[in-house]
Amino acid sequence: MILDIDFVSDFICPWCFLGRTRLVRALEQVRATHADLEVRVNWLPFFLNPDTPAAGEPYRPYLEAKFGGRRGVDEMLGRIAAAAAPDGLQFAFDRIATRPNTLPAHRLTYRAQSQGHTAAQINALGEALFAAHFQQGRDIGDIATLVDIAAETAGDDREDVQAYLESDEDAATVRRMAGQLQKQGVNGVPFFIFNRRLAVSGAQTPAVLGAAVLQSLQNA
Numbered sequence: 348m349i350l351d352i353d354f355v356s357d358f359i360c361p362w363c364f365l366g367r368t369r370l371v372r373a374l375e376q377v378r379a380t381h382a383d384l385e386v387r388v389n390w391l392p393f394f395l396n397p398d399t400p401a402a403g404e405p406y407r408p409y410l411e412a413k414f415g416g417r418r419g420v421d422e423m424l425g426r427i428a429a430a431a432a433p434d435g436l437q438f439a440f441d442r443i444a445t446r447p448n449t450l451p452a453h454r455l456t457y458r459a460q461s462q463g464h465t466a467a468q469i470n471a472l473g474e475a476l477f478a479a480h481f482q483q484g485r486d487i488g489d490i491a492t493l494v495d496i497a498a499e500t501a502g503d504d505r506e507d508v509q510a511y512l513e514s515d516e517d518a519a520t521v522r523r524m525a526g527q528l529q530k531q532g533v534n535g536v537p538f539f540i541f542n543r544r545l546a547v548s549g550a551q552t553p554a555v556l557g558a559a560v561l562q563s564l565q566n567a
Contacts, residue, residue: 348383348384354390365550368431452476454518541560
């Protein structure tokens with residue numbers, strides 16, 4: 348039994364990290380009754396702020412300008428941390444110095460998928476990008492950082508990845524994919540599409556995501 352999941356996200360979106368975490372939990376629950384389930388996740392790009400400078404920008408100043416100063420940001424991040432705690436997900440917002448431009452990270456994920464990396468490698472890469480930003484405070488807009496992550500999670504050749512990221516290869520394709528998704532109505536993330544027929548928006552609970560998975564399997 349095959350389950351295709353289109354997972355639309357941005358690697359600097361905390362709710363996307365939580366949504367991915369909840370999706371994994373939901374799939375574990377579904378597999379308890381569907382042991383033969385084969386899951387294929389297609390990681391798709393979204394840009395929360397497509398105008399982010401190529402070198403990124405300071406994290407806290409950006410948030411404070413957008414969300415009403417220090418108090419507003421502290422309250423917002425506190426709500427996110429509280430929402431994630433029951434799922435065992437911890438954020439280290441205080442470690443984040445840079446809000447990166449995520450085009451290189453999305454290109455890296457696109458490259459892994461287009462080159463036929465295994466599902467396990469692709470999922471490990473995507474999860475590592477989230478963790479690098481939100482838990483380790485690493486700059487996922489930095490080429491050297493991305494090379495390390497690709498080598499560690501997907502076994503990629505460092506020189507090949509560096510040459511790829513230093514070029515503009517697939518940049519237009521990734522931007523076009525993100526634009527097409529927005530034209531199709533994806534205006535917020537995370538966004539899940541199960542078996543090309545059932546869509547769920549937001550970091551829903553594992554129970555909600557699991558129910559959507561089961562419904563999509565019944566309709567397949």
